């Protein structure tokens with residue numbers, strides 16, 4: 208048994224999709240969450256800038272005594288995972304391999320869709336992970352750069368005409384390719400689950416990168432005999448911009464009142 212907390216980070220709200228799953232799958236774990244809300248989005252930036260930000264995010268989280276870190280950010284996972292795994296002396300899990308493995312298990316037709324940020328699509332990391340599992344899988348990828356800013360601004364509910372119009376446009380290539388499985392390769396996108404499911408229809412299975420990463424952490428901690436023995440863990444929230452918008456959106460998404468729970472930190476110091 209191991210009582211040290213798990214660190215989770217993302218560029219903003221998206222990593223909460225992993226936190227929500229972790230709370231279900233591993234209710235006894237303490238979680239330290241960092242959302243880099245002052246510098247979101249990461250997905251339109253260069254690999255060098257993303258790595259610089261990711262190192263600062265890791266340095267902040269590693270100021271706590273952690274047992275593992277989940278990079279709950281597709282963009283950091285697709286561009287910087289191997290470097291961070293080399294540089295930090297604790298288990299670091301990304302979202303790419305777990306998401307690809309889940310999609311490869313799920314597909315019946317071998318036609319898998321991928322939506323993610325520009326940096327993730329450019330990296331080709333999801334395709335490589337899928338093809339390591341099965342070289343015959345056909346992948347249709349599309350970058351959806353407007354999704355993250357819309358989610359960060361609270362526009363993620365079905366019935367919102369702006370997000371529904373943008374989603375229809377972005378998802379057209381997935382429908383044209385006839386995918387039966389769609390990887391939500393950015394952790395913000397599960398917040399759009401209902402909008403995306405409404406557009407793709409019931410025949411298409413959506414794979415949440417946040418869920419896949421949470422499940423991978425559970426497996427890792429169990430293998431290492433590092434699960435917490437506590438009945439109920441605590442979650443602490445840190446952000447790099449003002450807390451108000453984050454607390455509001457996070458309360459809505461996690462279905463609990465987080466008012467007064469988040470702390471702002473200066474990420475440039477790390």
Ligand code: DGL
Pocket residue numbers: 217218219221222247248249250251279280281282283324327355392393394395
């Ligand atoms: N949640 C991040 C990801 O998974 C969002 C990226 C961004 O900030 O653009 O890619």
